Amino acid sequence: MQQAHVRGLSAVQAMFEAAKRAERAAFMPYFPIGYPTIAESIEIIAALAQTGVDGFEIGIPFSDPLADGPVIQAATQTALENGTTVRVCLDAVRQLRERGVQQPMMMMGYLNPLIAYGVEQFVLDAKAAGADGLIVPDMPPEEGAEFAETCAREGMAMVFFLAPTSSPERIALVAQVATGFIYVVSLTGVTGARSELPPDLTAFLERVKGAVGNMPLVLGFGISTPEQAKMVSAQVDGFIVGSVLVKAASNGAAAARDLAARIVEAIR
Amino acid sequence: MLIETNTTNVPDARGYYGDFGGRYVPETLIPALDELIAAYNEAMADAAFQNRLAHLHATYTGRPTPISYAARLSEQLGGAQIYLKREDLAHTGAHKINNALGQALLAQRMGKQRIVAETGAGQHGVASATASALLGLECIVYMGSVDMARQQPNVFRMKLLGAEVRPVESGSKTLKDAINEAIRDWVTNVRTTFYLLGSALGPHPYPMMVRDFQSVIGTEARRQIIAMAGKLPDACIACVGGGSNAIGMFHAFRNDASVELIGVEAGGCGINSHQHASRFADPSVGRMGVLHGARSFVMQTPDGQIADTHSISAGLDYASVGPEHAYLRQTERAFYTSATDEEALSALQSLAQTEGIIPALESAHAVAEAIKRAPTMPKDAVLLVNLSGRGDKDLDTVMKALKL
């Protein structure tokens, strides 16, 4: 018999508490369902789970991913060609839970496919599949009331974003409506590996930290090496690595797993 | 002539036209949109800004553009009298310059030296390149590689005007993908860059701003048609891609209850073929959704992926439609129909041969609707067609389609 685990917002909160006790940030890889194939994407996520990552951002492919750079654009395009729908993504989460993957899983998808699926139905089905929360990059808080209310009712985390351009008023607003964590975009731009972290990152993070109270901050966009991960691990509550893992996965599951393992090692 | 703003109840403060509109963009862009709204409101309240735009329109764009009475075409159809608002005679050959000059002046006022724009038919790209050259701004235009191939002359014009044209190879390689790429550029360079959006779509305040800058079309036309025909038109007809020339024409007539407002979408190979860009006509693909920052009608698969569209005219070949059109349709103030590729081609030839005017393929869709309607109407009825652009850019496409 499988042990019943806490899921949803509580699971996300527990993840940050555990990382904090270990005096490091939570490492949450991004990986899209359907790349290189649906079956392989599930294998890759299961393999990443074995390396000791703390949580996942599970990508739902969309035809017009305007916040993504070339690597994720290409991978999610392949995923669509492989027949990856919202339903397939939720089913993948269910399979991963059945295989014993316990880390929190955040569903990350652009809004239109979720509207087509049905906002409330999506939250209910994501919860039933074993997902813990939701990230929608083209939905700022003003447009997110229905999702936020449904997630609150169902005990799911509803993440919103902050960016280097965010004013103090935006920071206060997002801190008020986000649950689970705030996704802090490290730079002005789209997803994709960068050789350097942005020079103004520390100042930006200080500005946000002073204004959001206890809400965990998760840094994403551009983090691509174990060294960078180690640097940001000391500054935030969590971080997301996406493009570089997706790129590694094009050389096979082992390459992605090895990179994740090196990042896990670096932040220990 | 000053442009009036905030004369309607839409959009509301959140950028909504009833159920449509909003600001569905990554958080990074929200401050840029806030800054844009503030700068736009301030500029429009400043007589100096408005006078500068009006002066440029008078001395550079060639405004007011005339209305031509299409005597031979009307005669041939034997019904309503057809009048053409000649946006094809505006500098650069289409209505797009009205908006491009307005936004470029705003960019300059905001201290943004770098312009990014998307283009489908190339007319908005040419207008943006032109306005940027005039004001000394750097201009980068994203254009799908499929559109570059079918609108070659406009690609060359943009380059001559000093703009950089960046081919877009992702997705369907048409307007939708060019907008994606322009938004990605804007997100990346948001502090220094002004996104000069070419139609009445995108996140608030773009649909409102583009409408206001294009409203000069209807404001002039309303005055002109009363002077020429002695009355208001029975109907205004305009093609609808994103919807800028149509909203520009419709806006001045919105309170004239007797004037029917008719938008014409691209019917492509026919609605039943599903190879079209008629967001309103085909409920199997056109449903409420979110694309490029606004909630509106979006052509999509059952799974919510954006559907491929088809039109012989690059400027109408787009999967969504400006939110104000969705609102005008829902409130039944405007009516939307479609014309097929074939009907547009045929209308283009009719207009060329009866009036000596070769319209853009986009505009030919509006002409096609006038050709359908006029014979069913009495002789004292008046149809006002927005001739949004000239056809020079389409000669290659038309020659191929007609096997000339």
Ligand SMILES: Cc1ncc(COP(=O)(O)O)c(C=O)c1O
């Ligand atoms: C001549 C002309 N008419 C119409 C359009 C369609 O755009 P909109 O619906 O914004 O007027 C275009 C777009 O490129 C165009 O070039």
